[in-house]
């Protein structure tokens with residue numbers, strides 16, 4: 001282990017120290033001096049030799065070199081990094097003018113919309129910007145007016161829809177109210193006529209039946225015979241005239257409107273005044289709901 005640190009060196013016999021010329025430090029050739037630094041990629045880039053993407057913020061052991069270039073007496077530095085996949089050298093420089101970095105070799109900087117030199121945003125001058133802002137403000141005022149109109153129209157449509165839905169719900173529940181009252185009144189009139197006709201028919205049948213009964217009482221000697229013949233006579237009568245029987249009165253009637261139960265006396269016409277509601281506002285019926 002003593003030889004680990006070399007304390008003595010072998011000098012061959014022909015060694016001549018005078019032949020070694022020692023140049024002063026400031027005269028020695030100075031190449032580009034690089035300093036190893038640790039940095040993060042300042043922008044996303046793509047390696048030109050292998051296509052690997054190197055994203056902004058990736059950390060590298062880099063070499064930093066001070067170039068001869070300057071911007072307003074600010075030194076411009078060059079950095080050397082290596083591709084993470086193919087280890088080819090990538091260089092980029094600082095760009096103090098734009099407070100940015102410029103890609104130099106080995107990689108292509110990725111597209112960044114805010115840097116696109118052709119973009120209108122970057123080419124816009126201060127005058128243009130002022131004009132644009134004034135224009136946008138005018139547009140906004142116009143839009144506000146139009147939006148208010150649209151909002152009003154929307155509200156009206158909404159109200160109409162609401163009204164229709166309420167009416168449908170009422171009809172489904174079999175309640176009265178609103179404009180369907182007129183339709184129901186029409187149906188009720190027809191039903192009333194039918195019922196009146198039925199009553200007239202029944203009265204006629206009853207009168208005839210009483211006449212038959214009176215005629216049978218007038219001939220008591222034929223009473224027994226009549227008992228058996230009466231149905232026959234009625235049947236023969238039925239072919240010519242409506243049957244004088246009360247059984248026909250009990251005719252099953254179908255409900256006119258399913259779920260609508262009609263009372264014996266048709267209710268007085270619905271008070272139309274109650275149904276009056278503010279035009280265009282379909283919310284006036286909430287208080288008239290029974291449930």
Ligand SMILES: [Zn+2]
Nearest residue numbers: 047050083086
């Ligand atoms: Zn590469």
